[in-house]
Amino acid sequence: xxxxxxxxxxxxxxxxxxxxxxxxxxxxxxxxxxxxxxxxxxxxxxxxxxxxxxxxxxxxxxxxxxxxxxxxxxxxxxxxxxxxxxxxxxxxxxxxxxxxxxxxxxxxxxxxxxxxxxxxxxxxxxxxxxxxxxxxxxxxxxxxxxxxxxxxxxxxxxxxxxxxxxxxxxxxxxxxxxxxxxxxxxxxxxxxxxxxxxxxxxxxxxxxxxxxxxxxxxxxxxxxxxxxxxxxxxxxxxxxxxxxxxxxxxxxxxxxxxxxxxxxxxxxxxxxxxxxxxxxxxxxxxxxxxxxxxxxxxxxxxxxxxxxxxxxxxxxxxxxxxxxxxxxxxxxxxxxxxxxxxxxxxxxxxxxxxxxxxxxxxxxxxxxxxxxxxxxxxxxxxxxxxxxxxxxxxxxxxxxxxxxxxxxxxxxxxxxxxxxxxxxxxxxxxxxxxxxxxxxxxxxxxxxxxxxxxxxxxxxxxxxxxxxxxxxxxxxxxxxxxxxxxxxxxxxxxxxxxxxxxxxxxxxxxxxxxxxxxxxxxxxxxxxxxxxxxxxxxxxxxxxxxxxxxxxxxxxxxxx
Amino acid sequence: xxxxxxxxxxxxxxxxxxxxxxxxxxxxxxxxxxxxxxxxxxxxxxxxxxxxxxxxxxxxxxxxxxxxxxxxxxxxxxxxxxxxxxxxxxxxxxxxxxxxxxxxxxxxxxxxxxxxxxxxxxxxxxxxxxxxxxxxxxxxxxxxxxxxxxxxxxxxxxxxxxxxxxxxxxxxxxxxxxxxxxxxxxxxxxxxxxxxxxxxxxxxxxxxxxxxxxx
Ligand SMILES: Cc1cc2nc3c(=O)[nH]c(=O)nc-3n(C[C@H](O)[C@H](O)[C@H](O)COP(=O)(O)OP(=O)(O)OC[C@H]3O[C@@H](n4cnc5c(N)ncnc54)[C@H](O)[C@@H]3O)c2cc1C
Ligand code: SF4
Ligand code: FES
Numbered sequence: 001x002x003x004x005x006x007x008x009x010x011x012x013x014x015x016x017x018x019x020x021x022x023x024x025x026x027x028x029x030x031x032x033x034x035x036x037x038x039x040x041x042x043x044x045x046x047x048x049x050x051x052x053x054x055x056x057x058x059x060x061x062x063x064x065x066x067x068x069x070x071x072x073x074x075x076x077x078x079x080x081x082x083x084x085x086x087x088x089x090x091x092x093x094x095x096x097x098x099x100x101x102x103x104x105x106x107x108x109x110x111x112x113x114x115x116x117x118x119x120x121x122x123x124x125x126x127x128x129x130x131x132x133x134x135x136x137x138x139x140x141x142x143x144x145x146x147x148x149x150x151x152x153x154x155x156x157x158x159x160x161x162x163x164x165x166x167x168x169x170x171x172x173x174x175x176x177x178x179x180x181x182x183x184x185x186x187x188x189x190x191x192x193x194x195x196x197x198x199x200x201x202x203x204x205x206x207x208x209x210x211x212x213x214x215x216x217x218x219x220x221x222x223x224x225x226x227x228x229x230x231x232x233x234x235x236x237x238x239x240x241x242x243x244x245x246x247x248x249x250x251x252x253x254x255x256x257x258x259x260x261x262x263x264x265x266x267x268x269x270x271x272x273x274x275x276x277x278x279x280x281x282x283x284x285x286x287x288x289x290x291x292x293x294x295x296x297x298x299x300x301x302x303x304x305x306x307x308x309x310x311x312x313x314x315x316x317x318x319x320x321x322x323x324x325x326x327x328x329x330x331x332x333x334x335x336x337x338x339x340x341x342x343x344x345x346x347x348x349x350x351x352x353x354x355x356x357x358x359x360x361x362x363x364x365x366x367x368x369x370x371x372x373x374x375x376x377x378x379x380x381x382x383x384x385x386x387x388x389x390x391x392x393x394x395x396x397x398x399x400x401x402x403x404x405x406x407x408x409x410x411x412x413x414x415x416x417x418x419x420x421x422x423x424x425x426x427x428x429x430x431x432x433x434x435x436x437x438x439x440x441x442x443x444x445x446x447x448x449x450x451x452x453x454x455x456x457x458x459x460x461x462x463x464x465x466x467x468x469x470x471x472x473x474x475x476x477x478x479x480x481x482x483x484x485x486x487x488x489x490x491x492x493x494x495x496x497x498x499x500x501x502x503x504x505x506x507x508x509x510x511x512x513x514x515x516x517x518x519x520x521x522x523x524x525x526x527x528x529x530x531x532x533x534x535x536x537x538x539x540x541x542x543x544x545x546x547x548x549x550x551x552x553x554x555x556x557x558x559x560x
Numbered sequence: 561x562x563x564x565x566x567x568x569x570x571x572x573x574x575x576x577x578x579x580x581x582x583x584x585x586x587x588x589x590x591x592x593x594x595x596x597x598x599x600x601x602x603x604x605x606x607x608x609x610x611x612x613x614x615x616x617x618x619x620x621x622x623x624x625x626x627x628x629x630x631x632x633x634x635x636x637x638x639x640x641x642x643x644x645x646x647x648x649x650x651x652x653x654x655x656x657x658x659x660x661x662x663x664x665x666x667x668x669x670x671x672x673x674x675x676x677x678x679x680x681x682x683x684x685x686x687x688x689x690x691x692x693x694x695x696x697x698x699x700x701x702x703x704x705x706x707x708x709x710x711x712x713x714x715x716x717x718x719x720x721x722x723x724x725x726x727x728x729x730x731x732x733x734x735x736x737x738x739x740x741x742x743x744x745x746x747x748x749x750x751x752x753x754x755x756x757x758x759x760x761x762x763x764x765x766x767x768x769x770x771x772x773x774x775x
Contacts, residue, residue, distance in 0.1 A: 034610070035665065037705050038618040093687050096679030096735060098697040105688025123701070129617055130701055137678035148669075171658060173573075200613040233590070236615045315615060318634065321590065431602050478573060480659040483605040 001403070003179040004029040004145065005395045007165060009152050009207060010186030011036025013128070013377065014359030016135035017384030018184055019144040020095075023392035030139070031150040031167055031178070033202065033485070037136050040188055040200045041380065044128025045239035045311060046112050047120030048092075048381065049374035050085035053109060056117040058083050063553060065375060068114040068270050069368020070512035070522065071555035072220070072530070074548060080346060081366045081375070084382045089121055092381065097134045099123050110308075111244045112373030114270040114560075118244075120374035125241050125311045128377060150176075151485055152187065152206055153415070155214040155355065156407040162354030163404040166411050168484070173477040175415065177408060181395040182354050184387050185211055185342065189360035192489075193497040194335035194446075195438035198230050198237040207361040209492035211342045212499070216350045218533045219343040219363040219546065221496070222503035222514050225371055226447050227336035228274040231320045232292040235334040238312055240373040242297060243267040245308050249278070250294045250328065251286040257293075262560040269560040272370045272513040275333040275447050294328035333447060337376060339367045339513065340500070343532060343546070347394075348387040354398055358387040365530065365548075369512020418487065420472035430471060430483075430490050433464050437490075437497055440464075445501050450518045454505040461498045468494055499541050503531045506543055524555050561587050561643040565600055567607065568650035570657050578657055580648065583607075587637050593649070594621055594633035597661075609661035616765060619706035623661050624650040629711040631765045652711040668707050671720040675727040675745050680737040693734050700729035702766045712763045716756045717748030724748070724756065725768060732771045740773055 004027050008015045011032030022028045032039070051061040061082040066073055089107065093099065099107035100123050107121040123130040139146070149170040156164040156177070165178045190205025191197035212218050228249070229238045243249070249267050251257045261277040262269035269277075282291050297305055302325045305313055309324070316322045316329045341363035348356045348364070358364075359380045366379055444457035468491060473484055509523040510516050530546035565585055570578035583600040594611055601607045609632075610620040616634040623632055626640050629652050641647045655663035709721035716724045724746050731742040738745075748756075757770045 034612055034618075034620065035669065035705075038610075038612050038620045040613065040618070042704075043613050043615060043617050090687065094681050094685075094735075096681065096730075096733060098694060098701045098729075098733070099689075101689050101691045101694040103691060105690055124698065126617070126702060129704070133701070133703075133705075134679075140673065141678040148665075171664075200615075200618065202612045234614075311617075318636065319590075319615070429602075430605070476573075478571065478659075480608040480662045482601075482608045486605070 001177045001179065003400065005181050006391050007031060007178055007180040007183045008186060009165070009183065010188060010359070010361070011148070012039035012041035012186060012188055012359065013132055013135060013380035014384040015184070015186035016132070016139050017381050018186060018358065018388035018391065020135060020138045020142055021385045021388030023389070026392050026395060028391070029145040029147060031147040031152065033149065033151040033206070035148045036139070036146065037133060039132060040203050042129045042132040043200060043237070044377055045125040045237060046241040046244070047110060047122035047127045047374050048089060048131070048377040049112070049115065049119045049372070050089040050121060050378060051082065051119060052086050052089065052107070052121070053117055053119070056119055060117065061085070061119065064115050065366065065372055066368070066553045067558055068372040069370055070558055071368065071528065072365070072511060072548060073368030074365040075551040075553060076549045077346060077364045077366045079551065081379060081382050085378050088381050088385060092131060092134065095134055095138050097123070098130050110241060111268060112240045113243070113268045113274070114372040115374070120244070122241065125239055125309050131377070131381070151488070152210055153488060154411045155183070155210055156404040156411060157214050157352065158401065158404055158407050160215070160353070161401065162352060163401045163407055170480050173479040173481055177404065179400060179403065181398045181400050182356060182391060184348070184391060185355070185357040185361050186359045186384065187361045189338040190493065190496045191335045191338065193437065193441050193493045193500065195442040196235045196332070196334035198227055198235055198334055198336045204489035204492050205338070205496045206489065206492045207357065208341055209495045211350065211355065211357065212495065212535055214352060215535065216352050216355065217343045218499060219340060219365065219530045221340035221499045221533060222507050222531060223339035223369050223512060224335060224500060225271055225337035225339060225513050226275040226333045228271055228278055228333050229295050229331040230334040231316065232290060232330045232332045234319045236315055236319050237336070238295060238316065238329060238331060242295060242309055242312055245304065246300050248296045249274070250296050251281045252288050253286060257281050257286065265560040270370055270372060271336070272515070273560055276515060278333055279447055288330055292330040292332045295331045296328040297324045298326060298328065337371050339363070339369065339371055346386070347390045348383060354401070356387055356390070356394065358383040369514060418473055418484070419475040428467055428471060430487050433467050434490050434493065437461065437464055437494060441497055441500070445504055447515060449504055449514070449516050451505060451508070451516070454501055457501045458498065458505060461494065461501060465494050465498070499533050502541050503533060503543060507531060528555065563587060563641055563644060564646045565596060566646050566648040567600065567661065568657070569660050571659055589638055591637050592633050593625055593635045593637055593640070596637060597632055597649070608659045617704060619704035622652055622706040622708050622711070624653050624711070628763070629653055629708045631706060631708070634765050652707050654711050655707065663707070665707065668710055668720070668722065669705070672723050672726055674719055675723045675742065676738070677723070677726050677730070679730060679733055679735050681735050682737050685735045689734055693732070696732040696771045697729055699769045700725050700771065703729070703768060704766060706765060709760060709764055713756070713759060716752060717746045719746040721756070725770065728770050728773055731773045743773060
C-alpha cells in the first residue's frame with residue numbers, strides 16, 4: 001500500500017504540466033504505464049495554438065474553435081482555452097521550450113487547418129516532443145515523485161467517492177493499492193480501437209474506460225477525428241504542418257481537388273471536411289491504386305522542406321520509401337483524435353468526488369464535434385495547468401479516505417478472474433479479438449456512417465466482448481507481463497468501442513466529424529446537445545442528453 | 561520472405577541465465593524489426609519488449625539488433641538481414657536485463673540528474689531567442705532518451721553519453737544561467753568531447769550533431 005496526497009495518472013503533456021503547476025509543498029506522485037518521455041504527446045508534430053500575433057485575437061481563436069467544432073463545443077470552456085493560451089505559451093518559453101523563432105526572437109507561428117491566422121507555435125515538426133521533454137525536465141526540477149511503468153487497473157470507489165487506485169507495477173509484477181486524497185487522470189486517447197490510426201500502441205484509453213467502469217460520465221464518444229494525411233499502410237502521421245507550409249492535395253489526375261469541396265480554405269479546411277473530400281475523390285474513382293491520394297510538397301523546394309519539415313521528410317523516406325522533395329507522398333485518412341472522454345467541468349472535476357481528469361482522456365468540450373489542429377496540444381497545457389493548480393484546493397478539501405475494503409475485495413475478485421490455472425481458451429486469443437475489433441471500427445464506425453452498419457458494429461462488438469470474457473491468462477505475478485497488459489488494454493478498447501458505436505448509432509444527424517450518410521444534415525433542433533454515457537446496472541451504457549454552453553456565438557451554417 | 565529471429569529470453573522468476581529462442585517469421589520489404597517482434601509476440605504472447613509510437617520518436621524500442629543497439633521501429637529489416645538469415649536480438653548492451661528485451665532504464669534516467677537537466681532560467685531573461693541560437697539547440701533537442709548511445713559508447717567524462725547530450729543542449733540555451741559553465745559538470749577534456757561529437761551521429765537514431773561549446 002502506497003499513499004500520497006495527490007496522484008496523477010499519466011505522464012504526457014497534461015500529467016506533467018499538472019505536476020509542475022501543482023502548489024509547491026503538495027505531495028504529488030505521478031504514475032505512468034510508460035516512461036513519461038515515451039508518451040504519445042511526443043509524437044505531435046504541428047504545434048500549439050495561441051493568439052499571439054498582432055493581427056490575431058483571442059476572440060478570433062474562440063470563434064474559429066467554436067465553428068470548427070460545429071457549435072458543439074462548450075463556449076465557456078473554449079473561452080478559457082483561448083484566453084489562457086498566450087500566457088501558457090509564454091510560461092513554457094520561460095521553462096525552456098526550444099521553439100522555432102521569428103527573426104525578432106519571439107516564437108514562430110504557422111497556419112494549421114480551420115484557423116484564420118498563423119496561430120500555432122511550433123518547433124520544426126517535433127513540437128510535442130520538445131515540450132514533453134521540457135516539462136519532464138521541469139518535473140525533475142520540481143522534485144515530483146515519478147513512478148514509471150505502473151499501470152492503472154481500477155479506480156476504487158466507496159460510497160460514490162474516490163477511495164484509492166489499483167495499479168500493476170511492471171518491474172515487480174505486483175498489484176498495489178495507492179491511497180490518495182485526490183487523483184487526476186491524464187491517460188490520453190484511445191485511437192487504438194481503430195485499425196487505421198495515427199496513435200501509438202499505448203493509446204488504449206485505459207483512463208477513460210476505467211473511470212467509466214467506476215461510475216464517471218463520458219461525453220460525446222461518437223465524435224472521432226480522422227486525420228486526412230497519414231502514410232498509406234502504416235498510418236504514421238504527416239502533420240497538417242505540411243499543408244500549413246503550403247503542401248497540396250492531388251488526386252490521381254494531379255488535380256487540386258479541394259477546390260470542389262472548400263474553395264476558400266482549400267487544403268486548410270478542417271480535418272473532417274478534408275477527410276470526407278479525400279474519400280469522395282477515391283469513391284468517384286479519382287484515387288491512386290490502393291485507395292490513396294497524393295500530398296504534394298515538391299513545389300515548396302528542398303530548403304524549406306528540410307528546414308520546416310525534417311521529421312516528415314524522414315518518416316516519408318523510411319516508412320513509405322518516398323522522397324518528398326522530389327515526389328508526392330501517398331496518403332490516406334486514419335483515426336487521429338478522440339473528442340469524447342470523461343466529462344469534466346472547468347476545474348477538471350469529474351462526476352466522482354475526488355477524481356479529476358484532463359487532456360485527451362477528458363471531455364471539457366473545447367473541441368465540440370471536431371478539433372482544430374493545434375488545439376489539443378494547447379488543451380493539454382492549459383487544462384493541465386488548471387488541473388494542477390486546482391489540485392491543492394481539491395486535496396485540502398478532502399481528507400485521506402479510509403483504506404478501501406469492499407471495493408478492493410470486488411476489484412481483486414475481478415483481477416483473479418483474468419487468470420486460470422487450467423488450459424487457456426484453445427482457439428482464441430487477445431490478438432485475434434483485437435484485430436476483429438479494429439476492423440469493425442474502421443469499416444463500420446469510420447468517416448462515413450449509416451444506422452445499419454452501426455447496428456451491425458454494435459452486435460459484432462457485443463460478440464467480441466463475450467469472446468473476451470472467456471479468455472484466461474496463466475496465473476502468477478510476473479515482471480513485465482506484457483501479455484497481461486495487452487489483455488487489460490483490450491478490455492478497455494472493447495468497452496470504448498461499444499460506447500463509440502452506440503453513441504454514433506443514437507445521433508441521427510451529421511455534425512463535425514460524425515457523418516451519417518442516412519442523416520446528412522446538422523439538426524440543431526434535436527441534436528444540439530452533448531451525448532452523455534453512464535454505465536447502467538446491467539453493465540451496458542445508458543445515454544442521455546446534456547446541455548451545451550453557448551455564450552457568444554449562436555450556431556450558424558458552417559461553410560469553408 | 562522468411563527469417564529467424566534469435567531473441568534473448570529471460571524471466572528472473574524461473575531462469576538462471578538468459579537463453580536465445582528462435583522465432584521463424586515471414587517478412588516483407590517495407591517492414592521494420594518492430595513489425596517482426598510484434599509478429600513473434602503473436603506466436604508467443606509471453607515475449608516481452610517495449611514499444612509505443614512505432615515512428616522513432618518515443619525512444620521505447622531500443623534493443624540490440626545484430627551487432628549493435630538500434631531502434632526496432634526505425635530499423636528496416638532489409639537494412640540488417642537478408643532472406644533466410646538468422647537475426648539476433650537482445651536487450652540494450654550493458655543494461656541490466658529485466659525480462660526478455662526489457663532493459664532496466666532506471667539508472668539511465670537517474671544519470672541525467674548528474675547534469676542538472678533543466679534550463680535554470682535567468683531571472684532577467686526577456687524571453688527572446690534569436691533564430692541562430694534556436695538553430696544550435698535544435699539538433700541536441702531531438703534526443704528521445706532511447707539509451708542507444710549509453711549502450712554503444714563509453715561514459716564521456718563524468719556524465720553518461722545521453723546526459724552529456726542533454727548538458728550540451730542546455731549549455732547553448734541563452735536562457736540558461738549556467739550556460740557554457742555546464743561543461744565543467746561533465747568533466748570532459750576537449751579531446752574527449754571531439755571524439756564523442758564525431759562518434760555520436762552515426763550511432764544515434766536521431767543522428768544528433770552536437771554544437772561546439774567553449775572549445
Ligand atoms: C501523431 C500525432 C500528432 C499530433 N499532433 C498534434 C498537433 O500538432 N497539435 C495538436 O494540438 N495536437 C496534436 N495531436 C494530439 C495531441 O498530441 C494529443 O491529444 C495530446 O498530446 C494528448 O496528451 P495527453 O497528455 O492527454 O495524453 P498522452 O500524451 O497520450 O499521455 C498519456 C499518458 O497516460 C499514461 N497512461 C495511459 N494509460 C495508463 C494506465 N493504464 N496506467 C498508467 N498510465 C497510463 C501514458 O503512460 C502516458 O504517459 C497529435 C496526436 C498524434 C497521435
Ligand atoms: S543522444 Fe541519440 S542515442 Fe543517445 S539517447 Fe538521445 S536519441 Fe538516443
Ligand atoms: S516505438 Fe517509439 S521509438 Fe520505436
